[in-house]
Amino acid sequence: MVLQESISTAVDSIRANLLRSLLTTIAIVIGTASVIAMVGIGSSAQRAIDDSISNLSARTLSVYPSRGRGSQKISAAPLSISDADALLKDKEINWRVSPEIRGSKSLKYKNESISISVIGARESYLSIQGYEIDQGTFFTQRDDLARKRVAIIGSSVGTELKTSSKALVGQDIDLGGVTFKIIGVTKSEGSSGWSNPDEQIYIPLLTASDRVFGRDRVDSIRVEVPNTYTPEEAMISIERVLRREHDIGPGEENNFRINDWSQFTDLQKQATAIFSALLIGIAGISLMVGGIGVMNIMLVSVTERTREIGLRKALGATQQAILLQFIIEAVTLCIIGGIIGVIFGSSLYFLVTVFQDWVFTIPFSAILGSVMFSACVGLFFGIWPARKAAQLEPAVALRYE
Amino acid sequence: MNIIDVKNITKHYSLGTQTVEALRGISFGIEQGEFIAIMGPSGSGKSTLMNIIGCLDSPTDGTYHLNNQEVSTLEGDELAGIRNKEIGFVFQNFHLLARNSALDNVMLPLKYAGVDKVDQIKRGKDALSQVGLESRMDHQPSELSGGQQQRVAIARALVNNPSILFADEPTGNLDSQTGHDVMQLFHNLHQQGQTIILITHENEVAAEAQRTIFIKDGLIESDTRKEKL
Ligand SMILES: Nc1ncnc2c1ncn2[C@@H]1O[C@H](COP(=O)(O)OP(=O)(O)O)[C@@H](O)[C@H]1O
Numbered sequence: 232m233v234l235q236e237s238i239s240t241a242v243d244s245i246r247a248n249l250l251r252s253l254l255t256t257i258a259i260v261i262g263t264a265s266v267i268a269m270v271g272i273g274s275s276a277q278r279a280i281d282d283s284i285s286n287l288s289a290r291t292l293s294v295y296p297s298r299g300r301g302s303q304k305i306s307a308a309p310l311s312i313s314d315a316d317a318l319l320k321d322k323e324i325n326w327r328v329s330p331e332i333r334g335s336k337s338l339k340y341k342n343e344s345i346s347i348s349v350i351g352a353r354e355s356y357l358s359i360q361g362y363e364i365d366q367g368t369f370f371t372q373r374d375d376l377a378r379k380r381v382a383i384i385g386s387s388v389g390t391e392l393k394t395s396s397k398a399l400v401g402q403d404i405d406l407g408g409v410t411f412k413i414i415g416v417t418k419s420e421g422s423s424g425w426s427n428p429d430e431q432i433y434i435p436l437l438t439a440s441d442r443v444f445g446r447d448r449v450d451s452i453r454v455e456v457p458n459t460y461t462p463e464e465a466m467i468s469i470e471r472v473l474r475r476e477h478d479i480g481p482g483e484e485n486n487f488r489i490n491d492w493s494q495f496t497d498l499q500k501q502a503t504a505i506f507s508a509l510l511i512g513i514a515g516i517s518l519m520v521g522g523i524g525v526m527n528i529m530l531v532s533v534t535e536r537t538r539e540i541g542l543r544k545a546l547g548a549t550q551q552a553i554l555l556q557f558i559i560e561a562v563t564l565c566i567i568g569g570i571i572g573v574i575f576g577s578s579l580y581f582l583v584t585v586f587q588d589w590v591f592t593i594p595f596s597a598i599l600g601s602v603m604f605s606a607c608v609g610l611f612f613g614i615w616p617a618r619k620a621a622q623l624e625p626a627v628a629l630r631y632e
Numbered sequence: 633m634n635i636i637d638v639k640n641i642t643k644h645y646s647l648g649t650q651t652v653e654a655l656r657g658i659s660f661g662i663e664q665g666e667f668i669a670i671m672g673p674s675g676s677g678k679s680t681l682m683n684i685i686g687c688l689d690s691p692t693d694g695t696y697h698l699n700n701q702e703v704s705t706l707e708g709d710e711l712a713g714i715r716n717k718e719i720g721f722v723f724q725n726f727h728l729l730a731r732n733s734a735l736d737n738v739m740l741p742l743k744y745a746g747v748d749k750v751d752q753i754k755r756g757k758d759a760l761s762q763v764g765l766e767s768r769m770d771h772q773p774s775e776l777s778g779g780q781q782q783r784v785a786i787a788r789a790l791v792n793n794p795s796i797l798f799a800d801e802p803t804g805n806l807d808s809q810t811g812h813d814v815m816q817l818f819h820n821l822h823q824q825g826q827t828i829i830l831i832t833h834e835n836e837v838a839a840e841a842q843r844t845i846f847i848k849d850g851l852i853e854s855d856t857r858k859e860k861l
């Protein structure tokens with residue numbers, strides 16, 4: 232009965248000073264919103280990263296020539312097709328090896344001419360990249376060995392040539408002065424950040440080496456390792472083969488470098504962790520500030536209502552009843568702030584999921600937990616003002632002007 | 633048998649190095665059903681006395697028996713319980729809760745007494761009809777006249793059937809006509825057997841009572857009873 236009276240009194244008094252009450256809760260709102268956004272974004276990001284890792288049946292490493300300090304150093308230690316072949320011959324790990332020669336050439340078709348990024352690769356390139364053929368075929372190992380002048384184009388190359396990619400299948404084009412026959416079109420992949428596979432042209436590695444670029448040097452070698460090996464094991468094997476190929480003596484440094492793409496997801500995880508820590512910090516500080524704000528407003532409220540407290544005591548309110556009334560008021564204030572914060576935090580999180588194309592999932596426990604935590608903030612910071620109210624002497628309080 | 637028995641009550645307030653002797657040894661007894669006026673000039677100690685016999689405050693020294701129970705040694709929540717059950721207060725400035733209806737204001741002592749909701753409402757309405765304001769039970773204090781507000785306060789004081797009704801300058805904030813109406817109400821309550829202690833500095837108001845205790849400088853100067861007619 233006393234509890235019910237306390238709750239309705241608390242709600243009444245918050246309503247009577249609605250603006251003041253809401254302003255007081257702003258920091259609580261920010262705090263709770265941060266917690267909810269953090270939990271949501273954190274779990275979605277984690278899920279996205281986990282998904283992207285588990286989607287990979289294998290792990291891809293890339294080998295590049297060392298970036299030397301001068302131009303000679305690059306030419307002194309190039310990666311070559313024979314390096315790729317040596318990796319392929321090594322049977323310690325059943326990896327797949329994809330050397331790539333890349334460069335820019337002009338592509339002419341009828342009266343149109345564009346500059347295009349050319350990729351010379353092995354027939355395994357398509358499946359290692361996870362690309363698919365939309366129309367026609369990809370070149371074969373035989374095409375490669377025969378240095379055939381066949382090419383596969385990305386899905387938007389045709390548009391740049393004022394026709395469609397599909398219409399170009401079977402047509403001859405001129406690539407850097409060499410005539411090629413288009414034999415296939417890849418499905419649209421979308422830009423991957425620094426390159427757009429839809430705007431590239433793919434030709435056999437040996438054709439690229441002998442007929443287009445006139446060099447043996449490759450720009451990178453991709454090595455796809457089964458998931459049963461750790462990246463470290465794979466790196467050690469690659470190093471062993473290439474050091475032998477390059478005649479690197481003991482104690483000498485590698486003249487190539489190996490990138491592990493899983494480092495990327497590690498970085499992503501790290502970024503998420505930093506982001507979470509930041510939000511935890513904001514949440515902690517906001518809830519602290521919010522608690523102090525609530526304490527302040529409760530002290531004001533106790534002072535303003537000294538005579539009311541005196542009256543309630545004159546009518547028989549015990550210290551406990553007064554204590555309860557003011558604690559409930561502080562807790563109610565914080566719970567309201569907490570609920571508004573949950574709404575704001577979920578909205579923020581929802582926007583992020585829309586932009587990041589993530590799954591929106593807020594665990595109910597996070598909502599309950601953050602509202603409960605705001606309630607605890609109210610309890611903690613409300614106790615002192617409430618005790619002040621409870622301990623007022625009724626005779627003195629009634630005389631208060 | 634006396635309902636109230638005070639012996640040698642003193643009350644000192646210390647203000648820094650100075651002590652104010654608000655009451656300097658007061659003794660008297662009050663019987664069930666009496667209507668008493670406590671009079672005296674401003675600052676003589678009337679309110680201090682009411683606070684002590686109303687259990688809002690404890691005396692510095694002396695004994696106080698209320699219904700044969702020694703209460704001068706009680707404190708805090710024990711006094712709160714006695715105030716709730718035995719005493720009804722009416723104040724000069726009404727002291728109603730502004731955001732609550734008349735009925736809610738009247739029910740407040742019952743809430744602290746732990747009476748269940750249905751009884752609260754029933755007894756609250758009864759008390760309001762006793763002061764002739766049942767039709768205004770949903771009104772907030774701001775929607776009532778001063779006289780009506782004081783009658784709501786009287787209903788609140790009566791709702792828990794107190795042994796004693798205390799009124800500290802109940803007509804002090806009212807014009808003479810409504811003041812007269814309120815005094816009529818006290819008169820009727822007294823007729824029904826209610827013990828009433830009224831604090832006033834107006835002779836006219838004090839004239840309604842059967843007995844007048846006159847206080848000056850913290851001491852009883854006179855204690856006179858009217859002849860029964
Ligand atoms: N809480 C208090 N602290 C200090 N002095 C007080 C307090 N209450 C009353 N007094 C003093 O005690 C004396 C009696 O006050 P009070 O009982 O209010 O007189 P009355 O009601 O007759 O006007 C006055 O001198 C007053 O200043």
Ligand SMILES: [Mg+2]
Nearest residue numbers: 675678679680
């Ligand atoms: Mg007074």
